[in-house]
Amino acid sequence: MADATFQPTVMVVDDEEMVITSIRAFLxxxxxxxxxxxxxPLEAAKYLESNPVDVVVTDYLMPKMNGIQLLAKAKEHQxxxxxxxxTGHADKQSAIQAINDIGLYQYLEKPWDNAQLLLVxxxxxxxxxxxRNLRDKISELDAAHSNLKEVQRRLIRAFL
Amino acid sequence: MSDDxxxxxxxxxxxxxxxxxxxxxxxxxxxxxxxxxxLGRLVAGIxxxxxxxxxxxxxxxxVILRSLEQLxxxxxxxxxxxxxxxxxxxxxxxxxxxxxxxxERISGVIRSLKTFARVDQSDxxxxxxxxxxxxxxxxxxxxxxxxxIVETDFGDIPEIECYPQLLSQVFLNLLxxxxxxxxxxxxxTVRTRSDGEFIVVSISDTGRGIPQEDRQKIFAPGFSTKPVxxxxxxxxxxxxxxxxxxxxGEISFESEVGAGTTFHVRLPIKADRSKLTAAKxxxx
Numbered sequence: 392m393a394d395a396t397f398q399p400t401v402m403v404v405d406d407e408e409m410v411i412t413s414i415r416a417f418l419x420x421x422x423x424x425x426x427x428x429x430x431x432p433l434e435a436a437k438y439l440e441s442n443p444v445d446v447v448v449t450d451y452l453m454p455k456m457n458g459i460q461l462l463a464k465a466k467e468h469q470x471x472x473x474x475x476x477x478t479g480h481a482d483k484q485s486a487i488q489a490i491n492d493i494g495l496y497q498y499l500e501k502p503w504d505n506a507q508l509l510l511v512x513x514x515x516x517x518x519x520x521x522x523r524n525l526r527d528k529i530s531e532l533d534a535a536h537s538n539l540k541e542v543q544r545r546l547i548r549a550f551l
Numbered sequence: 552m553s554d555d556x557x558x559x560x561x562x563x564x565x566x567x568x569x570x571x572x573x574x575x576x577x578x579x580x581x582x583x584x585x586x587x588x589x590l591g592r593l594v595a596g597i598x599x600x601x602x603x604x605x606x607x608x609x610x611x612x613x614v615i616l617r618s619l620e621q622l623x624x625x626x627x628x629x630x631x632x633x634x635x636x637x638x639x640x641x642x643x644x645x646x647x648x649x650x651x652x653x654x655e656r657i658s659g660v661i662r663s664l665k666t667f668a669r670v671d672q673s674d675x676x677x678x679x680x681x682x683x684x685x686x687x688x689x690x691x692x693x694x695x696x697x698x699x700i701v702e703t704d705f706g707d708i709p710e711i712e713c714y715p716q717l718l719s720q721v722f723l724n725l726l727x728x729x730x731x732x733x734x735x736x737x738x739x740t741v742r743t744r745s746d747g748e749f750i751v752v753s754i755s756d757t758g759r760g761i762p763q764e765d766r767q768k769i770f771a772p773g774f775s776t777k778p779v780x781x782x783x784x785x786x787x788x789x790x791x792x793x794x795x796x797x798x799x800g801e802i803s804f805e806s807e808v809g810a811g812t813t814f815h816v817r818l819p820i821k822a823d824r825s826k827l828t829a830a831k832x833x834x835x
Binding site: 404406407409410414415416417419420421453454476493500501502503504505522 | 607610611613632694
């Protein structure tokens with residue numbers, strides 16, 4: 392990663408506090424990530440409106456808003472943030488159906504495997520970072536292109 | 552009456568009795584099969600309910616083992632315990648607390664399932680209806696928890712003489728129906744009260760209600776408005792049989808289309824032995 396002080400933010404959303412506690416303890420042990428946990432998906436959606444996150448890991452079945460709806464919000468506000476569904480729901484059909492709609496990065500089932508979860512989160516952060524870098528480079532290119540055009544315009548004007 | 556006439560009459564009576572017994576056996580088997588179907592419907596919710604705590608326990612176990620390794624390293628350094636060591640201990644303590652909660656959740660679900668699986672409950676015994684309802688609600692809440700609020704308003708009722716397993720089956724059936732009647736979010740209320748020599752259990756939902764034209768038919772075997780795979784058309788018929796025939800009680804309902812339905816189950820506190828014996832299972 393370009394910035395040595397970069398601390399990725401992982402959002403974990405599950406209406407079960409115990410899941411957030413377990414994942415937070417695991418990630419704290421293994422990584423330096425900043426963990427942002429929510430038991431209420433509506434609050435998580437609100438947070439996403441104005442706070443950058445790198446990965447969103449969410450449960451599927453939750454009251455008021457399900458995981459797919461939350462990930463759709465994440466896509467809307469932070470398209471680069473990787474979206475991961477961690478579900479214990481036996482009927483996967485609706486979740487699988489939604490995978491294409493929201494561009495899911497990964498689908499994990501409960502009970503989860505910590506090693507796999509870590510691999511997925513690491514991969515997701517790398518992807519998000521690359522996408523953000525790409526976006527920055529494109530912006531830089533756009534800016535350079537505009538500058539060049541301006542210089543070209545001035546040159547033409549100087550010679551005319 | 553001459554002896555000539557008595558012979559065939561006695562034979563016919565025996566045959567009738569035999570047929571009656573066979574019918575009782577068949578009904579019992581049907582009820583058991585239906586019970587399995589009802590539980591099967593709840594399986595998805597139960598899996599979710601159990602997978603979440605299991606996921607936590609597995610994860611916590613790994614983290615605790617790794618933390619112990621780290622603690623060992625810290626302690627092996629020979630220096631007095633530092634902040635890192637205390638941080639590790641704190642993490643382990645919080646995970647142990649989560650594990651306890653998770654185990655309680657799993658055993659709660661298993662206990663509720665046992666209510667339905669227990670085969671030693673084939674005899675009439677005194678049972679606490681609130682306990683039966685609570686166990687059944689625990690199972691259905693796996694399914695409802697995220698979209699339906701379940702409220703209980705338990706009155707002061709005595710234990711009743713009944714077939715607890717069969718009654719649990721009735722409550723499960725009424726609760727599953729109530730849940731299916733609610734599209735999206737809603738509320739189910741379970742009330743109990745005493746009424747002289749009876750107790751009354753009322754299960755209300757804020758669902759779509761029962762259309763006028765269906766009200767005469769809902770207790771008829773085979774009648775269902777649900778798609779194949781969701782409804783069997785047996786639930787209410789069997790519930791009525793369990794309440795009325797096996798317990799000498801009554802089952803009734805009131806419904807308003809678009810507002811919801813309430814089922815009332817009225818059960819005698821003291822069993823009518825002559826009727827209750829007919830419900831004994833046919834197992835050898």
